[in-house]
Amino acid sequence: MSSQPHIVLPWVVRRTRLPLLSLRCVDCRSGSATTGAGRFRVNANGKLLDVWLLVRCVSCDRTSKLAVHERTPVSAFDPVELRGYQLNDPGLVASRLLDPLFARRNRYALDWTGAWQLITPSAWPDDAWPVHVDVVFDDPVPVRPDRLISRGLRLSRNEVLRRVKCGVPLRRPTAAGFSFTVLAGE
Numbered sequence: 001m002s003s004q005p006h007i008v009l010p011w012v013v014r015r016t017r018l019p020l021l022s023l024r025c026v027d028c029r030s031g032s033a034t035t036g037a038g039r040f041r042v043n044a045n046g047k048l049l050d051v052w053l054l055v056r057c058v059s060c061d062r063t064s065k066l067a068v069h070e071r072t073p074v075s076a077f078d079p080v081e082l083r084g085y086q087l088n089d090p091g092l093v094a095s096r097l098l099d100p101l102f103a104r105r106n107r108y109a110l111d112w113t114g115a116w117q118l119i120t121p122s123a124w125p126d127d128a129w130p131v132h133v134d135v136v137f138d139d140p141v142p143v144r145p146d147r148l149i150s151r152g153l154r155l156s157r158n159e160v161l162r163r164v165k166c167g168v169p170l171r172r173p174t175a176a177g178f179s180f181t182v183l184a185g186e
């Protein structure tokens with residue numbers, strides 16, 4: 001058998017909704033917040049604008065404001081972006097929430113539990129080993145490759161370790177595309 005796999009399958013990791021924020025509520029001490037439908041608040045003070053992303057505690061509903069822009073001259077805004085804040089553009093909500101720098105500045109981590117799916121082709125080639133799989137991330141969902149592969153192939157994690165050759169460490173979470181090769185089982 002050739003060592004060059006000729007069958008390449010695409011897998012896609014994609015969010016199904018926005019992730020929650022792991023963020024301590026100052027009122028009830030719950031550790032989970034949501035952007036809900038996704039709202040910004042824009043406040044004008046003379047020629048300066050404040051823009052916040054609003055998030056809500058999932059336990060007590062307390063609203064917190066995460067600063068997107070503070071005391072920024074109106075003239076410094078891209079008009080399209082400013083309009084997006086005013087209209088609560090869902091794409092802008094997602095890009096701010098998922099921005100690692102914004103997350104670090106506002107001291108939250110993302111909780112992706114139940115907020116993403118793995119899309120795989122329905123047909124798996126019979127007896128056409130080895131099979132090469134390219135994993136593409138439409139959204140930056142951190143996954144452990146061994147868990148993702150185990151789920152996608154319905155193999156035990158031990159079998160994954162035996163049959164899969166992967167270009168990245170199997171146990172280290174990644175949100176960047178990677179490839180792996182599945183060898184024939186015994």
Ligand SMILES: [Zn+2]
Binds near residue numbers: 028061062
């Ligand atoms: Zn709360």
